[in-house]
Amino acid sequence: MSSSLHKVLQLCERQCFLWPVVISKDSNNFVEYFKFGFAGELLKNNICQEWLLSMVMNTDENIFPYHSHGFTRNIIKDLREPFEYVKKLSNSQLPFGISETRLEVRDLLSNMTQEETRYFQPQKHTVLWSCIFARPGNAMQRFYQWQRQRKMWWRKFSASPGRFFLTDIQSGPDGQLVEIKAEFPWGSETVETVCYSGVRLFENIESTEKELFEVHCTVQEIF
Template identity: 65%
Template structure:
């Protein structure tokens, strides 16, 4: 096993992200998610819903079935399709998504050890189907490939330094100083493969130990209806002008559990701090389990208590605004560097630093995980400023 994946797995266990549970064949049976991993998984799922449902070009309708999936599009989607067809006045295009608990039939035991960590037997599948007009379905297939590739690239761990936050010459310096382990170029599309049942495209992520498939996209056309009965064909018939046609189907599938592992590996970095390497997970702000944490340095126990009370007040403000905030009891008891190191491992983008002067002038330092620099913000402006930072990519 490569040293990099070993370090990532050790960090994941130490900071309660994700722990692979293996079976007797040394294959991953399932992933055990810790508190940070559950938040990360939820954020990935939310961003997937935002990408394929909320921001979709057509109406897309999510549903969840309690029935076990047959992996047959016609059987699995006939019930929701009938309802959506009526709601959409039998007009194409539209889409349906499903989040389902799944079990892989087989896992290739010959996979190299590093790759096995991306294929848990029990996992959550995120499935999206677009039902398109026959005339422009192929065009939608190509468009969907581009959109999905951009989704993965958008959520990689590259930091976007915005011009309104730093003056131009500092921006140039920061860009030169930053050391990132990931880049948008990590994610790429394969060539189209012509399979008997569909045309297949994969989105892959390149890592030092190999290439990992993160999403599969299939264009079935109308082939799924060829072997289905007349009853199913009637259910799926829709209008195209004055004609009745069968939709062409584009399917997209990702594993939520695999996606979490991919984003953790993508975010992992070991930059130098004071000539020594420090492990950092550079999650995109939208994916980071916690967006903000607090640390404090005080000249006395009394001041430390006052700073702890202030950090609690600010935490409540941020949480009430929907900003995931971590506040631990050692906020004024451990050294700043030890707190920064822990927050960097947890992937927290911003640490709010309080000190004695904060009690006099209301100014806090907002430390960036990725630049390690601090900017000054007044406590009354902190919530509004954080909302603006996190609203934008």
């Protein structure tokens, strides 16, 4: 671990912000989760509140907070119930979206190229997640706008805003994606991912289920 990150973690623990809980597997050490102290809980709540203001309260779209009590790693199944509610509340008028704060458990990675990376990829972590449905005609333009808005959101909290930057557009299993990264002394780390799925997620589902995601008889694009 680089000396700078080591000092930061030591300071965070001394000031009762947070500290990593480390587990061992196959002769490798992994961060299972971060334990928050009193000050850390306040900071975590402030971050969630700022995110809620940005993603739900102060947006051009109608975005509704939702808690699913779990997830299936299948976005269609995850979205089925909240989409029905949001479509009704929005009177089927696009754009609208869903936001959620949820706990996820990822598979432990044994091929991390840098020791520091494990501190940014704990096994148990909280995800701030949002899904927006838009009309095909302006979804791509909104995708580009959203990238810039989210980058600016991260920059406004930093004393060195230039450390945050956007990657090139990449192709992923769920569509096109762009990562927002932050530069650190040991390299860059991803702090947020913006994904544009288009209609790809709906192409291979049954027609009866596809109808559920239709608004005014048009399958929507999401990002």
